[in-house]
Amino acid sequence: MRKSKMEKGRITGFIFENIFRLSSILSIVALLVILGYIVYAGAPAMFEVGLRDFLGGLEWRPTKGLFGILPMIVGSIGATLGAILVGVPIGILTAVFLAEVAPEWLARIVRPAVELLAGIPSVIYGFFGLLVIIPIIHSIFGNGGDSMLAAIIILSIMILPTIITITETSLRAVPRSYKEGALALGASHIQTIFQVMIPAARSGILSGVVLGIGRAIGETMAVILVIGNSIKMPSSILDRGRTMTANIALEMSYAAGLHQRMLFATGVILLVFIMILNFILLKLTQERKTR
């Protein structure tokens, strides 16, 4: 009697174990199929056009056989970098405020608000940019308002939740003794935060930043609506530009032949960027674990 019950338990265990295993395999398979397909569809075209003309070319005129994506690489990196420059300091300071400075009742209001920010669909951010940010930029600088600057502003808001949440968590994970030690040595609260807590939480904060970069570089819909999508190399943040993601999304619907495959090739480059970021992230988390 007892034995058969155990037997039964073992069988159910076996079944469930395999269901779990299957589920996890599914996601790996999905990843591999996506990676494989993008590379399969894009890589040959990349060499057909020539890597130099593709990565170094300044002109994107698919109907003329010109497939230079350098302006878009610059657009993607520029918009992301700008968003990081604006978003990271604000994010870190907000996290410090939430973790160390704010009274609990206030943190209880701010924290859900930040989390809600993360839940807003990107197209809504784009719409907000189109209707609010762009007219403001236009009224100050002219030229229509669609610009790298508009994209930077929108993206820096979009990456805030990631940075704030992760930074706050890692600040809270700093051992209490660090803080107490610093205070006991006579450091002020602010000195303790900036010279002890933040350095101690460094790798966690950096992970947040890397995740923020990932979000900014991959963002598509919000960017398309505000950046202007011009194919010209942007030379200032008031110029219009185009990101790699925008390029793919904009043109995929009508593209055919080599043009379509070159859009996949743009995707390959984007993937390379994302993979590098993930690799950095992996290293950072490793560092955090070993400490």
Next chain:
Amino acid sequence: MSKKLTVLVALILVVLLVFACNKPAETPAPTQEPTPTPAPAETASEEEPEEEPQETALTGKIVVVGSTSVSPTIEMLAADFMERVEPGVTIEVQSVGSSAGVKAAGDGTADIGMASRGIKEEEKALGLDEYVLGFDGIAVVAHPSNEVEDLTSEQIQKIFAGEITNWSEVGGKDADIIVVSREEGSGTRGAFEELMDLDEDVLVTDEAVIAEGNGAVKAQVASKEDSIGYLSLSYLDETVKELKVDGVEVSPENIKAGSYKVSRPFLLLTKGEKSEAVAAFYEYFSTDEAKNIIEDQHLILQ
């Protein structure tokens, strides 16, 4: 950890290898694929309907070759024709461009050629019969507050090329012109560039704001006082102001009469006697169902 990473990388490599061995030469050859309109794209795979023919059922295959702008419409017509009218006929649509379509109709490799432009002088020698499926018209639009009413086609070309950059140069106020264009590959953009001579020596300026779709162009122009853009006719409304081109207002009548310049005919070309299947397909064009499909594609019927 790093071992797992190695395994993952190895897996990726294996998958890539498998894909790579698939002979990249056999890539989807997307030129032959229907452009992604909401069309029922099952043209090819729907062959072999029930073999019980209605008494007069036609059989055969029609090869239609040519303009990428015309092919979405023809694909939809073909799908409807094969489903409802003559299930025995198979229609194969290849969108490779107007010039190739004219040539294919001329040398007989296509039963029907498609062209989204008038027949050129040197092509007249081929002796093709032209059938106008409809007209495609594009309106040049500006912000409603703009004082400019009328532009010559040369001015339009120069504005879009970035040579004229201020409205004061064409009789408007002193303000920089913001050019709004469509994404590359868009049929409307292709047609506009072709008709305004922006497709060869002169190109649309790289500073142009690129909006995805007619609706987005309209929104851009409607929200920016100093902008100029172009739209498919059916998208016109009071949020934007259409400009006269060479003094001619954009309207279906003017387009049909050929006096409005930014328009083009969608032509079907055949050579010599039409086969029964082709004749039946042509006949089908004058049915209400076909007219609805054509008008749904924003074409102006003759």
